[in-house]
Amino acid sequence: ANPIHHHEPIAMTNGNTISKKDRTGRLAKSVAEEQISKLTKKMDLLASALTQASGQLKEQEEGKQISEYLLSISEQVEKASVYLRNSTLEDLIETARNQVRSRPALVLGGALITGYILARAMKNKNTRGYV
Numbered sequence: 001a002n003p004i005h006h007h008e009p010i011a012m013t014n015g016n017t018i019s020k021k022d023r024t025g026r027l028a029k030s031v032a033e034e035q036i037s038k039l040t041k042k043m044d045l046l047a048s049a050l051t052q053a054s055g056q057l058k059e060q061e062e063g064k065q066i067s068e069y070l071l072s073i074s075e076q077v078e079k080a081s082v083y084l085r086n087s088t089l090e091d092l093i094e095t096a097r098n099q100v101r102s103r104p105a106l107v108l109g110g111a112l113i114t115g116y117i118l119a120r121a122m123k124n125k126n127t128r129g130y131v
Contacts, residue, residue: 029089036084036092043081050074 054070057063084092100107 032089036089040081040085043077043084047074047078047081050077 050070051074054067054074057070058067087095
């Protein structure tokens with residue numbers, strides 16, 4: 001038997017067998033949903049902090065324009081959080097697929113920039129311990 005194509009049943013649920021592939025898929029979905037929940041909570045905290053900072057800067061004459069930018073960013077973060085919270089994992093995957101199909105260069109550029117930023121952050125995190 002070819003182990004790559006063999007999906008032996010590993011569990012029984014109400015008389016139905018669940019393959020390793022199905023179990024792994026369910027686990028991955030559960031982990032992804034948990035991470036999205038954690039992310040939306042952090043996004044809500046960020047939006048709140050940006051709103052508070054905006055309010056404080058608005059009181060200062062030289063901070064009014066920055067206050068408006070922070071408030072705008074806060075609103076966008078909040079909208080993104082609500083979208084993530086109200087969307088199913090399948091909705092998010094389909095949206096990502098559509099974005100890749102309709103704007104491949106933009107998605108690739110965004111991925112490269114994100115990768116660069118993450119690499120720099122990891123490099124800085126690793127080098128701080130040696131200084």
